[in-house]
Amino acid sequence: RPEFALCDENDVVVVEHESWVLEHLFKAPDTWKVRGLPQSIEWERKYDGWIRVKRFYDDFNGTTFTLIYDIYGGRRIKLTVQGNVAPDNYRLVWKASGINRDLLKENKHYVGVYNEGEEAVVFDYSDVYRAFGDVTAVNTSEWATGKKIDLELYVGLVENRLWLDPNFGYETQGTAGYRVLGIGFDIAGSKFTLSEAGSATSITAYNYGSSTSTTKCAIYDSALNLVGETEENSPLLLDWTTYNFSPSVYLTAGDYWLLLWTSAVTDYWLPYDDGTTN
CATH class of the missing domain: 2.60.120.820 (PHR domain)
Incomplete structure (x- = not known):
């Protein structure tokens, strides 16, 4: 899977290595396995302060999908997933290591990493969780201060088509x-x-x-x-x-x-x- 570092607007590394993977529930015995091999990455500067990164995946067996990052000002990264997948049970997993922040804040809409007294860098998956309808749980595992995190979004059963971001905007109240x-x-x-x-x-x-x-x-x-x-x-x-x-x-x-x-x-x-x- 492709991995790259994430930096804030001052070009300071926040996460040394990170990637998103799509996993399906493999039967007998039940275990989660990666579906889709990374094919390419595209970068596009939409406007000043807004960069879009697209990662293209294919398992050469009917599953083609794209993970899209919309990065706003170096502080908020919004995730979109779209494509076609074979019928199965799925989850999305964000794997990050070398996190250069001491504190973690998470809920069903986003995960943020930050140091005390500083603005957080936020990975926003609110549309992934809320819009698809079959996402049943979000689980964060292996968190160690400034080290590693596995964030698991359980999508559930997908019959044929995967489209996780139909919302035109955000739906959270705000602080x-x-x-x-x-x-x-x-x-x-x-x-x-x-x-x-x-x-x-x-x-x-x-x-x-x-x-x-x-x-x-x-x-x-x-x-x-x-x-x-x-x-x-x-x-x-x-x-x-x-x-x-x-x-x-x-x-x-x-x-x-x-x-x-x-x-x-x-x-x-x-x-x-x-x-x-x-």
């Missing part, structure tokens, strides 16, 4: 916040790649306004053309708010901007997860 204070008419957004065509019916955001304000969401394509915008809303509680498209917006596969606009002139919050303990 930190991007705050708009005394500005007004502010826009916050992120870039996303949609791998399959489909229709957008709504956008749900975790946000808060301390005073009455108008908010709405919009989607722009990579050429900065408005594709569609939602109805307006006025969130007053720190909670999920759903913004509906009427009618729904059809999107082809490609790169998009997902934006949230607010007219708040006093205080408005967009929480996000910074991967640290607080």
Whole structure:
């Protein structure tokens, strides 16, 4: 399997050796075996601070799949898996060694490694865990401070096709916040790649306004053309708010901007997860 080191934005090594492998449950006796041999790796700089790494696998027996890293600013790595596999029970395993951090934070959405008082480097598998539906458990084994970790995501039975990231965005509440204070008419957004065509019916955001304000969401394509915008809303509680498209917006596969606009002139919050303990 291909392995390479991961560094932060200052080119300091965080993990000396790491790789993702797809394993299937081999019968009689039951044991996990690797499926698919690494064929090639591609690197692409999408935008400043956003690098995409693709690893291509093939077992020459009907299983072809791709592991995709989207690396944002050297601190958050989002995992996507797609391809075609033979029917079987599967798990994904992240094998990392030479971890140059003392502390580990993990849950069913991500694992972060960090030193006390420093921002964590986060490996985000939230879409892998949440979107596929058959992931039954996440297990972390062999953790030793600054040394080694095996992170196991149990996918379950896959009948024919493997596609683990249909979500257009993130679904976790977050522990930190991007705050708009005394500005007004502010826009916050992120870039996303949609791998399959489909229709957008709504956008749900975790946000808060301390005073009455108008908010709405919009989607722009990579050429900065408005594709569609939602109805307006006025969130007053720190909670999920759903913004509906009427009618729904059809999107082809490609790169998009997902934006949230607010007219708040006093205080408005967009929480996000910074991967640290607080």
